[in-house]
Amino acid sequence: MHKIIVCLKRVVDYNVRIRVKPDGSGVITEGLKMSINPFDEIALEEALRIREQGAVDEIIAVSIGPDDCQQQLRTALAMGADRAILVQTGTELEPLGAARSLLKIVEREQPELVLLGKQAIDDDCSQTGQMLAALWGRPQATFASKVEIRDQSVRVTREVDAGLEVIEVDLPAVITTDLRLNEPRYVKLPDIMKAKKKPIETLPLESLGADTAVKLRTLRHETPAPRGKGIMVKDVAELIGALRERGLSA
Amino acid sequence: MTRILVIAEHDGQHVQQSTARCLNCAVQIEAAGADVVVFAAADSTAAVEASKLSGVKRVLLVAQKEKAGSLAAVLAPQIVALAADYDCILAPSTTFGRDLLPRVAALLGLAQVTDIMAVIGPRSFKRPIYAGNAIVTVEVPEGQQVIGTVRSASFKPVGNGAEAPIEPVSVSAALPTHTRFIELQSGSSDRPDLQSAKIVLSGGRGLGSADNFKQLYALADRMGAAVGASRAAVDAGFVPNEMQVGQTGKIIAPDFYLAFGISGAIQHLTGIKDAGTIVAINKDAEAPIFEVADIGLVGDLFEAIKEISEQLR
Ligand SMILES: Cc1cc2nc3c(=O)[nH]c(=O)nc-3n(C[C@H](O)[C@H](O)[C@H](O)COP(=O)(O)OP(=O)(O)OC[C@H]3O[C@@H](n4cnc5c(N)ncnc54)[C@H](O)[C@@H]3O)c2cc1C
Numbered sequence A: 001m002h003k004i005i006v007c008l009k010r011v012v013d014y015n016v017r018i019r020v021k022p023d024g025s026g027v028i029t030e031g032l033k034m035s036i037n038p039f040d041e042i043a044l045e046e047a048l049r050i051r052e053q054g055a056v057d058e059i060i061a062v063s064i065g066p067d068d069c070q071q072q073l074r075t076a077l078a079m080g081a082d083r084a085i086l087v088q089t090g091t092e093l094e095p096l097g098a099a100r101s102l103l104k105i106v107e108r109e110q111p112e113l114v115l116l117g118k119q120a121i122d123d124d125c126s127q128t129g130q131m132l133a134a135l136w137g138r139p140q141a142t143f144a145s146k147v148e149i150r151d152q153s154v155r156v157t158r159e160v161d162a163g164l165e166v167i168e169v170d171l172p173a174v175i176t177t178d179l180r181l182n183e184p185r186y187v188k189l190p191d192i193m194k195a196k197k198k199p200i201e202t203l204p205l206e207s208l209g210a211d212t213a214v215k216l217r218t219l220r221h222e223t224p225a226p227r228g229k230g231i232m233v234k235d236v237a238e239l240i241g242a243l244r245e246r247g248l249s250a
Numbered sequence B: 001m002t003r004i005l006v007i008a009e010h011d012g013q014h015v016q017q018s019t020a021r022c023l024n025c026a027v028q029i030e031a032a033g034a035d036v037v038v039f040a041a042a043d044s045t046a047a048v049e050a051s052k053l054s055g056v057k058r059v060l061l062v063a064q065k066e067k068a069g070s071l072a073a074v075l076a077p078q079i080v081a082l083a084a085d086y087d088c089i090l091a092p093s094t095t096f097g098r099d100l101l102p103r104v105a106a107l108l109g110l111a112q113v114t115d116i117m118a119v120i121g122p123r124s125f126k127r128p129i130y131a132g133n134a135i136v137t138v139e140v141p142e143g144q145q146v147i148g149t150v151r152s153a154s155f156k157p158v159g160n161g162a163e164a165p166i167e168p169v170s171v172s173a174a175l176p177t178h179t180r181f182i183e184l185q186s187g188s189s190d191r192p193d194l195q196s197a198k199i200v201l202s203g204g205r206g207l208g209s210a211d212n213f214k215q216l217y218a219l220a221d222r223m224g225a226a227v228g229a230s231r232a233a234v235d236a237g238f239v240p241n242e243m244q245v246g247q248t249g250k251i252i253a254p255d256f257y258l259a260f261g262i263s264g265a266i267q268h269l270t271g272i273k274d275a276g277t278i279v280a281i282n283k284d285a286e287a288p289i290f291e292v293a294d295i296g297l298v299g300d301l302f303e304a305i306k307e308i309s310e311q312l313r
């Protein structure tokens, strides 16, 4: 393979507990720690391992978002991506808009493989990879927990509700990653220094010519209703009593 | 009237309960009910099962040639061919629906509403974001088809109703050969299904080993319960992946959820928010799971398992 594109989204770090704005117009993200979406870090790690097997020449990290995404792209370069593309926009995209924009990059770069996370942990949409595959007219292998590159195809083990599904897809293809695919490497200081010399190309979203018009209307955000306060019991006898009171018949 | 198409999820023989839950959502959007499409072998019993579910107007049976599993790349163009007759297309938000429906939406040039958890109106829905830490209400503008996946834990399954007619339909769509089903590996068990069980016993890192999980299985069998796990337990190799509960595992809503040796990470709690009663058994009184538990017991989980088995005798 010549190229793999890895799509990285900048999201609020998974350890941060977000809060809804008092007026319900969104969630407060200002000043919060931001990171690469954890699934995307796994996607990048997988690309790096494929390169280490000698199965690909170049890895390109792509992010759509504000200028601040450069931080996450720098991390990706430090992890080992060869170059990065930032599609600049200040507005929020829906997955379809993100997929249409990514398709423009894919058409330009002609990768054999595109790796994305199975979901972004902020909006939890779990759509972008599938949409990109559809628009590109290529196979998709979602929720991957094992990826084996063959000659003209990839064999992917997918984490599905019933267990593990194995499918084979012809290249070029889109793969979305699940958590157990790999454990991403830590970035070392010399790599961070080296990454400073690697190029980040920036493209204004409008220059791609993709239709990113927003299709859904967001009416309001709210905090989920909290569960009522529970009780503490001192032993198993009391526990079973409390369960029976609530209708447990086992 | 909203014309709704529900995409049935089945395992070749049986319709999954996720389909019955999805139908409940459909009926809340349109009381007159919905059509259900079943992609299966012509002699599959899945279509017959689907036809008995309450709220089904008719079952469209689209015969599939080979046992292609449920490949999104193969199903999506067939759904697109049926889409013009509908205002709304729904699928369960299981790995089946999550894989398939975005592909359909993109081919139709439409946005998808993922994880519908409540129906506000025929075009407006609530869905969780940030692992359920915020709920957003979204509206699909007039004139646009609604494409949505339905969060199973938020809707009770419909029961059986009057039998609906089954209509074999053929669709003309070019089907790709670039995607091939190889096999499904599942740790089949006789225990109830995690996503439809009334009682779920769940184990975390605190269980310590695959061997220790056997104590939980034994208790589950005695109680007629399903068994789930935290990601830490799956990652450690104690149990297979299909048992994982949480943001990136299964979202479940049993009547009773008993967590043994699970600390209560936010990603885990996302998976059990809709459970009726949450019980936490943990030796650490400070464990965050006690903040959401309805009943908490501080103590050793192995002793608790033993005593519960004895006292239920
Ligand atoms: C009206 C409106 C209001 C919104 N409000 C908010 C808000 O308040 N806060 C908020 O965070 N979002 C908001 N969004 C949504 C937001 O812009 C999402 O990023 C977008 O819908 C993609 O969804 P997702 O990230 O869940 O995608 P998923 O489909 O879950 O993402 C899967 C994968 O796709 C890739 N990917 C997705 N997006 C990008 C990207 N930008 N760059 C590179 N790769 C990417 C990644 O590999 C990711 O792992 C809003 C959207 C709309 C339309």
Ligand SMILES: Cc1cc2nc3c(=O)[nH]c(=O)nc-3n(C[C@H](O)[C@H](O)[C@H](O)COP(=O)(O)OP(=O)(O)OC[C@H]3O[C@@H](n4cnc5c(N)ncnc54)[C@H](O)[C@@H]3O)c2cc1C
Residues within 6 Å of the ligand: A014, A038, A039, A121, A179, B203, B204, B205, B206, B207, B229, B230, B231, B232, B233, B244, B245, B246, B247, B248, B249, B250, B260, B261, B262, B263, B264, B265, B266, B267, B268, B271, B281, B282, B283, B284, B287, B299, B300, B301, B302
């Ligand atoms: C993007 C992302 C997605 C994730 N998705 C999920 C998900 O879907 N599901 C999920 O579960 N996690 C998920 N996680 C992981 C999550 O953050 C936690 O790491 C995980 O849930 C911890 O599992 P645990 O509670 O079993 O382990 P720990 O946090 O290690 O807790 C073990 C608990 O067992 C108790 N214990 C130990 N021994 C005993 C004993 N003998 N008796 C009683 N108590 C005992 C301890 O006091 C402790 O509280 C995700 C993480 C990320 C970053």
